[in-house]
Every structure is written in structure tokens, then in C-alpha cells.
Amino acid sequence: MRGDFLLKEDVVFLNHGSFGACPREVFEIYQTWQRELEAEPVTFLGRRFAPVMKQARQDLAAYLGADADDLVYYPNATQGLNVVIQSLAENLPLVAGDEILSTSHEYGALDKAWTFVSEPRGVIYNRVELAPPFTTAEEFADRFLAHVGPRTRIVYLSHITSPTALRFPVELIVKRARALGLITVIDGAHAPGQVAINLTEIDADFYSGNCHKWLCAPKGSGFLHARRDMQKLLRPVIIGHGWRTTPPGESVYVHEHQWRGTFDPAPYLTVPAAIEFQAHHDWARIRADAHVMATYAMNRLIDAFGEPPMSPATTDWWIQMVAAPIGRCDAGAVSTRLYEDHNIVIPIIDWGGRTFARISVQAYTTRTELDLLVDALVDLVPKFPHPSAKSG
Numbered sequence: 271m272r273g274d275f276l277l278k279e280d281v282v283f284l285n286h287g288s289f290g291a292c293p294r295e296v297f298e299i300y301q302t303w304q305r306e307l308e309a310e311p312v313t314f315l316g317r318r319f320a321p322v323m324k325q326a327r328q329d330l331a332a333y334l335g336a337d338a339d340d341l342v343y344y345p346n347a348t349q350g351l352n353v354v355i356q357s358l359a360e361n362l363p364l365v366a367g368d369e370i371l372s373t374s375h376e377y378g379a380l381d382k383a384w385t386f387v388s389e390p391r392g393v394i395y396n397r398v399e400l401a402p403p404f405t406t407a408e409e410f411a412d413r414f415l416a417h418v419g420p421r422t423r424i425v426y427l428s429h430i431t432s433p434t435a436l437r438f439p440v441e442l443i444v445k446r447a448r449a450l451g452l453i454t455v456i457d458g459a460h461a462p463g464q465v466a467i468n469l470t471e472i473d474a475d476f477y478s479g480n481c482h483k484w485l486c487a488p489k490g491s492g493f494l495h496a497r498r499d500m501q502k503l504l505r506p507v508i509i510g511h512g513w514r515t516t517p518p519g520e521s522v523y524v525h526e527h528q529w530r531g532t533f534d535p536a537p538y539l540t541v542p543a544a545i546e547f548q549a550h551h552d553w554a555r556i557r558a559d560a561h562v563m564a565t566y567a568m569n570r571l572i573d574a575f576g577e578p579p580m581s582p583a584t585t586d587w588w589i590q591m592v593a594a595p596i597g598r599c600d601a602g603a604v605s606t607r608l609y610e611d612h613n614i615v616i617p618i619i620d621w622g623g624r625t626f627a628r629i630s631v632q633a634y635t636t637r638t639e640l641d642l643l644v645d646a647l648v649d650l651v652p653k654f655p656h657p658s659a660k661s662g
């Protein structure tokens with residue numbers, strides 16, 4: 271399907287995970303929305319905006335198993351989760367000695383957001399070291415939730431992690447955390463498009479995700495979902511026309527968060543086309559094929575470097591993106607050489623004292639590309655030892 275995407279022909283693109291890639295057909299719909307807006311800016315943003323946004327919310331809500339009134343578009347998970355983090359700090363409120371329980375697998379920018387609200391309040395942001403191997407959802411939940419203490423207020427974790435590409439059993443964690451009286455916040459940046467999501471069944475208090483990664487929508491399309499009884503805790507970080515709307519309309523939550531000043535809603539309006547594109551191309555099959563290919567690449571790397579995997583190679587633990595262990599090396603240097611000498615785009619990640627190649631397999635990836643990656647790594651890893659080995 272390479273020709274269905276706009277990616278440059280001569281680049282081996284194995285990093286769908288960072289910013290996604292948008293199919294040509296979906297991108298054209300995105301540009302059509304932008305042209306419509308530019309043709310009649312006032313009519314579009316003044317009159318058409320509300321009904322077309324409502325439709326886009328309804329389509330995304332149906333895809334995510336949610337009610338459209340509990341779902342608002344945000345440009346990305348960083349912004350959606352910042353709303354939650356800053357609101358909970360202020361409105362819960364979080365006070366000295368309170369604790370947020372999290373894992374050592376979280377995305378750096380959001381670790382910073384929690385630290386930003388925690389430090390001045392004397393709140394503890396507890397990133398529990400959860401070292402591999404992982405075996406079952408129950409074992410993971412037991413190990414993680416054993417760290418709940420008397421002052422724990424919030425449990426925060428990713429549905430699919432960034433440095434380790436692991437799918438965490440969020441359904442089980444949410445259920446057990448709620449039984450303990452804790453608030454749950456889920457970072458779903460990598461989940462839509464990689465796993466079938468039913469937000470009603472997951473039932474987290476707050477869940478924010480991206481459509482521009484694995485759902486292949488245009489960049490700048492994400493969302494924030496909040497359980498109805500928790501919406502009162504959220505405050506829009508930007509106060510605009512939507513605050514104190516009279517009459518309040520169908521959803522105070524949507525009003526308060528949707529209009530944050532003049533912006534281009536085209537990425538959001540294109541999300542239904544991205545959903546449709548994947549449905550039309552039998553994405554369940556594409557995901558299954560991608561998992562088989564990613565398993566192939568990981569097994570080749572395990573054979574080459576003799577490093578143990580982090581989890582079983584089942585879709586319970588990872589789907590189209592896998593952090594395959596390679597020999598310990600200088601991650602920055604290897605990733606630069608992969609790009610500059612081999613035209614291969616892939617993050618090489620230093621995590622937990624080990625080095626991983628985070629391979630993304632998407633509809634456009636070929637086995638030949640994965641072989642090129644493995645061969646290049648076998649050549650490069652011994653040439654660029656980890657800095658700790660050099661200084662020792």
C-alpha cells in the first residue's frame with residue numbers, strides 16, 4: 271500500500287509511531303476542508319462549524335464506543351492530558367503528600383506535566399520501576415497496584431507505551447483502581463487504530479488519545495474523553511466563548527472545551543474519513559499481518575543479539591509497534607547512521623539499562639525493509655558501543 275501514502279519513496283519508514291502518516295486519499299479530504307474554510311471563513315467558522323464538528327464528534331464517538339457529549343477534540347494527547355493534569359491538581363485538589371501512581375514506561379512530556387503540578391504542591395509523582403519480563407495482565411496489575419499507598423489519589427498509565435511499545439492491561443487496572451477509590455487517567459496516544467477501543471468498557475475517568483498516529487488522520491487530531499460524573503473536575507485551560515454559554519447547550523463539557531479561539535478544525539473534520547479509510551481496507555487484517563511481520567523482525571533481532579524480549583509476542587502485549595531488544599549501544603549514534611547511511615527512519619531507545627529498536631509496522635511496510643533494518647543493525651551496533659562501555 272506504499273502508493274496509498276505520501277511517504278517519500280526512497281525512505282525506509284519504520285517510525286509510524288512518532289507522528290503517524292496520512293494516506294493520500296485522507297489527506298485530500300483534509301485539504302478539501304481547508305479550502306472550504308478559506309473560501310468562506312465567516313460562514314464556515316460561524317455557521318457550519320457547530321454541525322460539522324458535531325458530526326465529526328459523533329463519528330469518532332461511535333468508533334471509540336463513547337457518547338459524543340463526553341468527547342472533545344484536542345490537537346493531541348499532550349494537550350488533552352494537560353487539561354486533566356492541571357485540572358485535577360487545582361480542583362481535586364492535589365495537596366502535599368498526595369501521590370500519583372505511574373510507571374517507568376510513560377511518555378517524557380507527560381512525566382514533565384505531572385512533575386510541573388506536583389513539585390510546587392509537595393505531591394509525589396511516583397514512577398514505579400516496572401522491569402520486564404511481563405507475563406500476564408494479572409501479574410502486571412498485581413505488581414503495579416502493590417504500590418498503592420494510603421495517600422495515592424490517581425493512577426496514571428499508557429494504554430500503549432512510548433519507549434517500550436507495550437500494551438498495558440488498562441481495562442483491568444481501571445477496574446481494580448476504581449475498587450480502591452482511585453481516579454484513573456489513561457494516555458491513549460498510540461491506541462486508536464492499533465487496538466479496537468471501547469471507552470465505555472474501559473471506563474477510565476479520563477482517557478486522551480491521538481487520531482494522527484495509528485488511525486492515520488491528519489496531524490493535530492486528538493481527543494479527550496471524560497466520564498460524565500468527572501467532567502465537573504475539568505476546567506478548560508483556555509477560557510473562551512464556550513465558557514458560561516447561555517443557554518448551556520447539549521453538553522457543557524463540549525462547549526467549554528471545543529472553541530479555544532480561532533483555529534483550523536480541518537484535522538478533526540477529516541477523522542471520519544480516516545476511520546472510513548481503515549474500515550474500507552479491512553484494517554483488522556492489516557493489523558494482524560503487521561503483527562506477524564513485526565514478530566518476524568523481532569525474532570531475527572533476538573537471534574542476532576541474543577537479548578530476551580520484554581513480553582510474550584502476542585497482541586495482548588504489543589500489536590504493530592514493538593521495542594525489539596538489540597545489543598547495548600550508543601542509541602543516538604546508531605539511529606543517526608541508520609538514517610544517514612541507510613535511509614532508515616526508526617527510534618533507537620535507551621531504556622532500563624538496555625537498548626531497543628522501536629519498530630513500527632504499518633500497511634505500507636515490507637519484509638524487505640525489515641531485513642534491511644536487521645542487516646544494518648547487525649553491522650552498526652558493534653561499531654557504536656554504549657558510552658558507559660567506552661568510559662569503563
Ligand SMILES: Cc1ncc(COP(=O)(O)O)c(C=O)c1O
Pocket residue numbers: 287288345346347348349376377380428430431432457459460480
Ligand atoms: C505514550 C505517548 N503519549 C503521548 C504522546 C504525545 O503525543 P502528541 O505529541 O501527539 O501529543 C506520545 C507521542 O509519541 C506518546 O508516545
